[in-house]
Amino acid sequence: MIYLWSVTFLWAFSFSLIGVYLSGSVDAYFAVLTRTFLASLVFLPLLKFARIPLKLALKLMLIGGFQLGVMYLCLYQSFSYLTVPEVVLFTIFTPIYITLANDLLQGRFTLWYLLTASLAVVGAGIIRLNAISADFFVGFLLVQAANLCFGLSQVAYKHLMANLKSSASHLKHRDVFGYFYLGALLVASLGMFLFGNWQKLPTTSTQWIVLLWLGLVASGIGYFLWNKGATLVDAGALAIMNNALVPAGLLVNLIIWNRDVDWLRLSLGGLVILLALLINERWVKPRVELQEVKAG
Numbered sequence: 001m002i003y004l005w006s007v008t009f010l011w012a013f014s015f016s017l018i019g020v021y022l023s024g025s026v027d028a029y030f031a032v033l034t035r036t037f038l039a040s041l042v043f044l045p046l047l048k049f050a051r052i053p054l055k056l057a058l059k060l061m062l063i064g065g066f067q068l069g070v071m072y073l074c075l076y077q078s079f080s081y082l083t084v085p086e087v088v089l090f091t092i093f094t095p096i097y098i099t100l101a102n103d104l105l106q107g108r109f110t111l112w113y114l115l116t117a118s119l120a121v122v123g124a125g126i127i128r129l130n131a132i133s134a135d136f137f138v139g140f141l142l143v144q145a146a147n148l149c150f151g152l153s154q155v156a157y158k159h160l161m162a163n164l165k166s167s168a169s170h171l172k173h174r175d176v177f178g179y180f181y182l183g184a185l186l187v188a189s190l191g192m193f194l195f196g197n198w199q200k201l202p203t204t205s206t207q208w209i210v211l212l213w214l215g216l217v218a219s220g221i222g223y224f225l226w227n228k229g230a231t232l233v234d235a236g237a238l239a240i241m242n243n244a245l246v247p248a249g250l251l252v253n254l255i256i257w258n259r260d261v262d263w264l265r266l267s268l269g270g271l272v273i274l275l276a277l278l279i280n281e282r283w284v285k286p287r288v289e290l291q292e293v294k295a296g
Contacts, residue, residue: 002229003225003226003228003229003232004225004226004229004230004233006225007222007223007225007226007229008245008248009248010217010218010221010222011218011222011245011248011249012245012248012249012251012252013218013252014214014218014249015084015087015088015249015252015253016084016249016252016253016256016257017210017213017214018031018075018076018079018084018210018214019079019083019084019087019253019257020084020257021206021207021210022076022079022207022210022211023076023079023080024079024080025200025203025207026200026201026202026207026211027192027196027197027198027199027200027201028073028076028077028079028080029073029076029188029191029192029195029196029197030192030196030197030198030200030201030202031076031211031214032069032072032073032076032188032191032192033185033188033189033191033192033196034211034215035072035188035211035214035215035218035219036068036069036072036181036184036185036187036188036215036219037185037188037215038211038212038214038215038216038219038220039068039181039184039215039216039219039220039223040178040181040182040184040185040220041216041220042181042216042220042221042224043174043177043178043180043181043220043224044178044181044182046174046175046177046178047175047176047177047178047179048175048176051175052175052176052179056160056164056176056179057176057179059156059160060160060176060177060179060180060183061179061180061182061183061186062183063153063156063157063160063180063183064153064179064180064181064182064183064184065183065184065186065187066149066152066153066183066187067149067150067153067154067157067180067184067223067227068180068181068183068184068187068188068219068223069183069184069185069186069187069188069191070145070146070149070187071146071149071150071153072146072184072188073187073188073191074142074143074145074146074149075087075142075143075146077142078139078140078142078143078146079139080139081135081136081138081139081140081142082136082139082140082143084253084257085250085253085254086139087139087143088245088246088249088250088253089246089250089269089270090140090143090144090147091143091146091147091242091245091246091249092246092274093144093147094147094148094150094151094242095151095242096276097144097147097148097151097152119272119275119276119279122272123268123269123270123271123272123274123275123276126265126268126269126272150242151242154226154227154230154242157180157227157230157231158227158230158231161173161227161231162231164176173224173227173228173231174224177224177227180223180227181220
């Protein structure tokens with residue numbers, strides 16, 4: 001758990017750094033490309049090219065492409081439509097989406113999961129009660145796409161490394177993780193090539209320093225420690241730690257950067273979202289799991 005708690009502290013600042021110093025002034029595609037490129041530099045020197053099977057390398061690149069590449073592209077774009085507290089709060093849906101996706105992969109559908117997700121959407125609406133617009137929904141959906149990429153890729157990496165431990169125990173996380181970043185770099189490069197605005201590059205030293213921090217530390221070190229930590233805990237603990245990012249990110253933003261937030265709406269909406277999560281974890285999931293045991 002020490003890995004996950006350490007990264008939670010690191011990432012608590014990332015949301016605000018993006019929203020305050022980069023969003024709107026630095027092209028989102030360039031920011032993602034820079035961040036993934038810097039992260040790649042951390043682990044590429046450690047990559048054991050000759051000892052890693054092609055199939056494993058491609059799987060790692062696919063996971064990294066989704067967890068960092070696609071996830072970042074969606075997340076950075078969401079800051080154009082939402083405030084930092086809203087972006088942070090809306091990441092709380094990740095465990096629900098993981099469960100829904102797992103249901104679909106196993107060829108079943110559980111209505112209760114959809115209902116708890118809908119309740120969480122109501123909570124999101126409360127936060128923007130008098131200012132819900134098309135832009136708000138676009139931002140909300142972008143965060144959900146980021147949540148889906150982040151959540152599913154964590155599970156995929158956890159299972160991949162579990163299989164690797166039994167079949168190729170001589171390979172360590174640090175030996176293969178460079179491929180994770182290469183996949184993300186490929187997606188980020190494609191995004192910048194197709195949609196990037198070269199007229200909106202960083203213009204201040206502060207923006208470059210923020211990008212260096214996000215790339216080398218938050219991404220380069222953070223994602224390695226987070227994914228390694230994910231392999232050392234069970235799925236329940238991993239889901240809890242995903243949601244620990246929410247209060248941590250909110251506290252940092254509200255205390256340091258966003259003292260004028262509408263506390264009443266944020267609190268009410270946040271409580272509804274938390275209620276949806278608690279219903280999902282304490283009531284829905286145990287009953288679904290019991291039904292699975294009986295059916296099996």
